[in-house]
Amino acid sequence: MSARRSPTARSGARATAVAPPPPPDDAAPTSPEPEAGPRTLTYREACREGIRAAMLADERVFLMGEDVGMYGGCFGVSMGLLEQFGPERIRDTPLSESAFVGAGIGAALGGMRPIVEIMTVNFSLLALDQIMNTAAALQHMSGGQFHVPLVIRMTTGAGRQLAAQHSHSLEGWYGHIPGIRIVAPATIPDAYGMLATALADPDPVLVFEHGGLYNASGELPAGAGAVDLDTAAVRRPGTDLTLITYGGTLPMVLEAAERLAAAGVDAEVLDLRTLRPLDDVAILGSVRRTHRAVVVDEGWRTGSLSAEVAARITEHAFYDLDAPVARVCSAEVPMPYARHLELAALPTLEGVVAAAERVLRGGA
Amino acid sequence: MAVDGGPELVQLLTPEGVLVEHPDFALALDDDEWRTRYEHLVMVRRLDAEATALQRHGELGLWAPCQGQEAAQVGAALAMRPTERIFPTYREHGMAYVRGVDPVTLLGLFRGTTLGGWDPAEHGFNLYTIVIGDQTLHAVGYAMGAQRDGAAEGVLVCFGDGASSQGDVAEAFVYAAVNDAPVVFFCQNNQWAISEPLERQTRIPLFKRAAGYGFPGVRVDGNDVLAVQAVVTAALERARAGRGPTLVEAFTYRMGAHTTSDDPTRYRTTAEGEAWRLKDPIERVRAHIVRSGIADAAWLGEVEQRAEALGEHMRSACRAMPDPAPASMFEHVYADAHPVIDRERQWLVTYLAGFTDAPTAGAGAGVG
Numbered sequence: 001m002s003a004r005r006s007p008t009a010r011s012g013a014r015a016t017a018v019a020p021p022p023p024p025d026d027a028a029p030t031s032p033e034p035e036a037g038p039r040t041l042t043y044r045e046a047c048r049e050g051i052r053a054a055m056l057a058d059e060r061v062f063l064m065g066e067d068v069g070m071y072g073g074c075f076g077v078s079m080g081l082l083e084q085f086g087p088e089r090i091r092d093t094p095l096s097e098s099a100f101v102g103a104g105i106g107a108a109l110g111g112m113r114p115i116v117e118i119m120t121v122n123f124s125l126l127a128l129d130q131i132m133n134t135a136a137a138l139q140h141m142s143g144g145q146f147h148v149p150l151v152i153r154m155t156t157g158a159g160r161q162l163a164a165q166h167s168h169s170l171e172g173w174y175g176h177i178p179g180i181r182i183v184a185p186a187t188i189p190d191a192y193g194m195l196a197t198a199l200a201d202p203d204p205v206l207v208f209e210h211g212g213l214y215n216a217s218g219e220l221p222a223g224a225g226a227v228d229l230d231t232a233a234v235r236r237p238g239t240d241l242t243l244i245t246y247g248g249t250l251p252m253v254l255e256a257a258e259r260l261a262a263a264g265v266d267a268e269v270l271d272l273r274t275l276r277p278l279d280d281v282a283i284l285g286s287v288r289r290t291h292r293a294v295v296v297d298e299g300w301r302t303g304s305l306s307a308e309v310a311a312r313i314t315e316h317a318f319y320d321l322d323a324p325v326a327r328v329c330s331a332e333v334p335m336p337y338a339r340h341l342e343l344a345a346l347p348t349l350e351g352v353v354a355a356a357e358r359v360l361r362g363g364a
Numbered sequence: 365m366a367v368d369g370g371p372e373l374v375q376l377l378t379p380e381g382v383l384v385e386h387p388d389f390a391l392a393l394d395d396d397e398w399r400t401r402y403e404h405l406v407m408v409r410r411l412d413a414e415a416t417a418l419q420r421h422g423e424l425g426l427w428a429p430c431q432g433q434e435a436a437q438v439g440a441a442l443a444m445r446p447t448e449r450i451f452p453t454y455r456e457h458g459m460a461y462v463r464g465v466d467p468v469t470l471l472g473l474f475r476g477t478t479l480g481g482w483d484p485a486e487h488g489f490n491l492y493t494i495v496i497g498d499q500t501l502h503a504v505g506y507a508m509g510a511q512r513d514g515a516a517e518g519v520l521v522c523f524g525d526g527a528s529s530q531g532d533v534a535e536a537f538v539y540a541a542v543n544d545a546p547v548v549f550f551c552q553n554n555q556w557a558i559s560e561p562l563e564r565q566t567r568i569p570l571f572k573r574a575a576g577y578g579f580p581g582v583r584v585d586g587n588d589v590l591a592v593q594a595v596v597t598a599a600l601e602r603a604r605a606g607r608g609p610t611l612v613e614a615f616t617y618r619m620g621a622h623t624t625s626d627d628p629t630r631y632r633t634t635a636e637g638e639a640w641r642l643k644d645p646i647e648r649v650r651a652h653i654v655r656s657g658i659a660d661a662a663w664l665g666e667v668e669q670r671a672e673a674l675g676e677h678m679r680s681a682c683r684a685m686p687d688p689a690p691a692s693m694f695e696h697v698y699a700d701a702h703p704v705i706d707r708e709r710q711w712l713v714t715y716l717a718g719f720t721d722a723p724t725a726g727a728g729a730g731v732g
Contacts, residue, residue, distance in 0.1 A: 094560075095526040165494050
């Protein structure tokens with residue numbers, strides 16, 4: 001690869017990094033070039049355009065993973081990128097998850113800005129040692145001498161009949177780990193714009209793309225570019241209760257809010273966007289306004305991200321609540337393969353509405 | 365593209381159906397044994413084609429076709445004693461057939477009506493493993509158990525060229541080698557791991573990797589049912605004698621898709637498929653048995669009829685499989701009753717009972 005090498009072994013604060021040759025500076029986001037006008041894209045296309053823009057903006061960026069080249073990725077995200085950027089920058093890997101994540105760490109340490117694609121979150125477990133014991137810990141273990149500007153993208157979630165070893169939502173697990181940032185784009189602008197910010201982050205960032213969203217389409221506004229990775233977003237303002245969710249369940253929760261609206265209930269929908277760190281200000285601010293909360297999380301309930309959100313609300317906004325926090329999660333079973341069983345195991349619109357109604361009744 | 369297996373390829377029956385000799389491996393079959401092999405190959409191809417068609421008709425969620433790999437699977441399974449355990453991937457429909465697993469049972473697995481589906485002990489055939497290369501370690505552990513029992517017993521574990529890049533497989537090689545585990549690592553190199561060609565996994569022939577771990581490796585023509593049986597038989601004898609593992613690389617070709625969810629025309633050429641079609645595992649057996657008078661047209665026709673009957677049996681039995689009840693998803697999470705599972709099952713059952721039309725798909729089970 002031809003990219004310039006920027007020293008990543010540094011002493012002192014990030015701003016004092018020793019003369020990394022441009023582009024770009026470690027601390028400066030590599031914003032994709034703004035597009036001329038609004039465009040309608042699928043989530044898959046938005047992910048792809050985000051990668052394309054990042055690669056055009058910074059020659060240190062490259063993509064590697066299984067089937068990302070000729071095949072265009074198992075979920076079609078990288079279609080056409082091999083033709084544009086060539087095999088040096090769109091790299092098909094052996095079936096060695098630990099190796100290509102570890103190599104991504106090494107490349108990041110050497111000054112590159114790797115995007116590693118792991119086919120599904122379940123496969124990331126083969127690379128968990130590299131992710132947790134190395135990527136997340138190296139900044140600490142080196143006394144700040146090394147940082148790991150690595151981005152790992154992976155598909156998460158169920159709904160496509162891929163059974164109990166390809167369908168889980170483990171982003172909540174990853175949200176447990178200090179040293180990494182966890183994001184879950186749920187909208188077209190986030191699918192496009194989170195990547196640039198993630199690449200500019202000096203720490204490892206894990207991007208969870210929900211497999212059920214790839215075919216969803218929406219508008220990428222004119223001038224869309226890098227987006228922040230620090231805040232949650234109110235996707236629907238409301239006054240009567242807060243529906244808190246992220247990623248693949250956002251469209252369904254918005255639909256549930258519309259159904260509640262038809263029954264005269266004005267629900268606010270909060271998209272967490274970033275799962276670590278959680279945006280406490282947004283979560284608590286919304287709950288203090290509405291006094292009721294339902295957390296919707298495709299992960300398993302026990303020890304889940306939804307548990308963390310509910311705990312924070314209880315810790316910091318208990319006296320603002322008019323009802324106990326409710327949660328809607330997946331059934332605590334390995335994800336079934338049969339279509340109707342899988343649907344029965346996942347959070348549903350009816351389940352969200354029922355939980356909201358119960359919270360509105362005071363939790364009874 | 366990899367079509368030629370190179371000078372070290374063990375072959376006993378050429379693609380033209382001519383028997384050839386090899387200095388290290390030999391196997392003589394009588395006429396009945398030849399006919400059995402031919403019939404197995406035809407039946408396996410038919411069951412695979414039928415299942416692929418059923419998936420296309422929406423009757424199965426997925427199918428992993430084994431077309432092109434029939435000889436590798438049938439030959440290896442026939443090399444084993446019925447009591448010896450096979451650890452398959454998810455594509456060993458040919459081995460399942462030889463081991464007496466009803467193809468309809470395989471359909472149940474891919475239709476989502478059964479989990480597991482067959483008794484591994486009854487068939488000496490472990491359950492399908494989806495996680496790539498995972499089973500190599502399980503097989504080594506199982507083989508070490510046989511070793512401790514003092515049984516003169518071999519174990520065969522299947523994996524593919526893609527799996528050869530997995531850490532689990534490397535660790536299985538290490539563990540089997542240092543423990544002299546009586547295991548045969550049976551790698552069906554079908555040239556493709558979804559879209560990734562063999563060149564993405566290795567720069568030396570896979571069988572040569574064995575030398576680095578300290579046990580023998582052999583490359584056999586995976587489309588030659590006779591050679592596969594001969595080579596696997598020798599590897600098993602070595603295992604039974606307490607001399608440790610062998611890597612057998614069956615050089616073959618996945619004629620179909622990785623699974624029914626991918627489209628191989630996106631990543632490989634039709635010329636490659638045509639080149640491999642000339643090495644078809646069934647045609648060479650047919651050529652041999654016809655030319656040598658082991659089978660005549662009438663018998664070949666009977667086999668076709670039996671294959672057609674199998675297809676019809678699979679179609680009707682598949683469509684008749686009932687959907688499992690929604691609450692069945694709570695079975696088999698734990699061996700015994702569990703408070704979380706019991707609570708969620710109760711919630712779902714109560715929820716579903718609230719519908720007058722008894723739906724089969726309920727709302728999420730996780731409200732509470």
